[in-house]
Amino acid sequence: MSATRELVAKLRRQLGEDEPLAPARPALPLTPPPRRVFPTKRAKSDYLREASQHTTALVGIGHVGTRYATDVVLQFQAELAVAHEAVASLLPEGWRAEHGLMLLNTEVADHQEYLMRPDLGRRLAAESRELLEAAALKDIDVQPILADGLSARACVESGMNVLSALTSQCMGLGLTLGTPMCARFARVWLEDEIGELVRAKVAIIILGERPGLGTGDGLSAYLVHRPTVGKTDGDRNMISNIHRRGLSPEAAGARLARMASAMIEQNISGVELDLSRVGGELGSQALRKPEPRVSLVECSR
C-alpha cells in the first residue's frame, strides 16, 4: 500500500469507521424562546415607551441568536412589500379624465423604462406637446402639474386635494392658474418644458416621492420660476412629505401658493429666494416628524 493510501486509511479510522457523527440525542419537547413582540404594538418596558416618543426607528426589538424574532421578520417583509407596491403602482386607467385633468405623456413607454431612463421622463411626448400648444391656457401666473413620480398611489390618494387647495389659495392671492393637468411617467424637470410651453411665471409639479420602508403615500412638490428647459436643481424650491401623517394636502396647497407668490414678487426661485419674507414655517426646511410606526401584520386563528 502506498504511503498516501495508508495515511488516508489511518485518517478514516481516526474519524470513525461508520457514521461520522455520534447518534443524535433523543429530542425533548422544546420550550419556545421568550416571545419578542414588535415594540410599538405592545410596548412594555420604559425603554421602549420612551424610545417610541423620540424615534420611529425599530429599536428594542430583541433578537434570537444574532437574528430577528419571527414577528420582526414578518413586519419587515410587510413594510418592504408596501414600499415595493407603491413604486410599482400605476395611474389607474381613466383616473385623469374622471378628474378633469389634461392627459400628458412623456417619452417613456413603460414603467421599467421610467425607472431606468430619467432623461426620457423629463421630456414631453410629441402629441402631448401638440395638445398643450393647442388646448392649454397660456400666459398664466401658476401652472400646477400633477404626476405619478415614484408612487402613483400617492398621486391618486392626495394629488387632487393638494391641487384643489393650491387652486383656491392661488385665486385668493389673485394669481391666475393654468389648465389642470396630470403627467404620466414624469420626472421633476418635466415642469420646465411644460411651463415654458404655456408661458407660466411659476410651474409647480406635484409627484409621488421615493417610498420609504412601510410608506409610499408621500408627495413632493417642486416649484420653479420662469420655467425653461435647462433649469437646474439650484433653481428650484421644494416641499416634501405631503401626506396625512406629515404635511396635510390642504396645508401643502396653501404653502405652495405662498411660495409661488413670493417667487413672482421677488422675480426669482431656488437658493436665492428669500423665504423668510413669506412667513412662519416656510423659512426652515420642512422636516419629517417621527410618525408612529404601526404593526402591519395581524394574524388571528
Add this chain to the structure above:
Amino acid sequence: MNGAQDSWGRSTARSCLAALCWIESRSTLVAATRTDFGDLRLNLAATIKGHRYRFESVKEVLAKANAPKSGDRLAGVAAETPVERVAARAVLAELSLGELRNSPVVPYEDDELTRLVEDDLDLEAFEAVAHLAVGEFREWLLEVTTTGDKIRSISPGLTPEMAAATAKLMSNMDLMVAGAKCRVVTRANNTLGLPGTLSARLQPNHPSDDLKGILYSTREGLAYGCGDAVIGVNPATDSPESTAEILRELEGLKERHGIPTQHCVLSHVTVQMQALELGCPMDLMFQSLSGTEAGNRAFGISASLMDEASAMMGERRSSLGPNYMYFETGQGSALSSNAHHGADQLTLEARCYGFARRYKPFLVNTVVGFIGPEYLANGPEVTRAGLEDHFMGKLLGLPMGCDACFTYHADMSQDELESLKVLLGAAGCTYLMSMPVGDDIMLNYQSTSYHDVPSVRGLLGKRATPEFDAWLHEMEIMDGALPGKNFGNPSVLR
C-alpha cells in the same frame, strides 16, 4: 505568470476571455493588436471570431470593458454587445500600466484630480509596475506569492485608471481574492483594518435630528457590537449649530461609557468647519467625493478646500489620529451631475479614491445602491459594484468600507443584499454600515442592520476592532466571539 493556469488553478486573463466567448478554440479566439505610434495614438483593436472591433481611445476601451451597468448605458458609453465588451477587455489586457498613466480619462489640463494624481504619483513604485500589461498585473495580484505587503509597496505608484482597468478584467471572486490580500490599517481613537476584524459604522439617523431619538438608536446599535468604525450621523439640518449639538451629545455618550470609537456628523465640509469654529468636539471630518473636478464642484468642494479642511482638522480634532478624515463615494455621482466627461462610472469611482488618498483618511466607503436603478439596476450590478469598489479602494491604499444597500425602486431583493454583506466580509471589507433593521428612517433606503453585523462576524470568524472588542467584553455585550449576557440590551447604556 505566462502559463494557461496559475498555481490556484485560476485561468489566466486570456483563457477567461475564451470562456466568456464560448468558442471552441481558445488559442485562436482573441487576437488583440496594439501598435505604438511613438506618441499617444494607439491602435486599439481586437478580433473575435473573425470580427474586428476597433476603439478610438483608451477611454472608450475602459468604458466598453466595464461589466454591465445601467449608468454606463444611460451615459451611452457601454459596450453595445457582450462580444464587443470582451473585445474591449482583450485590448485592455494588452495595454501597459505605463500607457494607462499617459491616458487619464480626463486630460491633465482640464481637471485638478488628474493633475493631483499625476503630480503626487510615487515614481519609484510606478517604475516597478509600468511595464506590466493590465492582464499581467491582474495575474500578479492573484499569485500566491503576491502578499499584502508587496501590494502596499506598489500601491502609491498606481493611478485610478490602472485600478479600474484591472477590476474590469476580474470576476467577482477575483475581486474578492485580490481585495482580501490588501493590508490597509488606519488609526484614530482605535485601530481599523487588522486581520480577522470586521468593523461597523453606526448610523443613527433621524428625520428631524431629535437628539434623544439619535441616542436611542445609538445605544441599541452599541448593544449589538456595532459602532467601532464610527458613530456617524447624517443630519437632516445642514447647519453648524446642529452639527455641533449632535457631536456634543455623542461625545457625552462616549465619555459616560469610555467607548473607544470616533464620532462624526456628515454635514457639508464647510458646515463642519464652521462647527469647529464654534468649539465642538469632532473626531472625524466627513465629505462626499466625486471623480472629476466638475463633479466635485457640484458637491461644492475642490482640492484646495479639502486641503484647508484637512489642515484645520489636523489642529482642532478631538481624536488621537493620525488618521481623521472620512469620505464617501459611489458609482454614478459624476454622471448625475453631468460631470462624467464621457467616461464610465467605474473609472470615475476609482478617481474618487485617487483624490481621497491624498488625505490619508481613517475611513472611506462606497455607497453602492443608494443613487438608484438608473446607475446600478439590480442585485447583480449592485453586488459587483460593491466588490469592485472595495478592491479598487484597497488596491489604492484606502480603508474601504461599503454601504451595501438598495432603494425601494431598485430591482434588488433583501436576500441579495444580505448575501452581499457576507461576500464583502469574506473579501476583507474594512467595515459595513449598521442601523435598526437596516432601515434609514431619514434617507429612506435599506442597508445593513445592527443584527447583520454580529451575524456576518460570527459566520466569518471575525471580531470588532481590538480596542472596541475589549470594551464589548467589559460591558458583557460580547463574551469572546459569542454574544454576552448584555447582548442586544440597550439599557446597559445611558
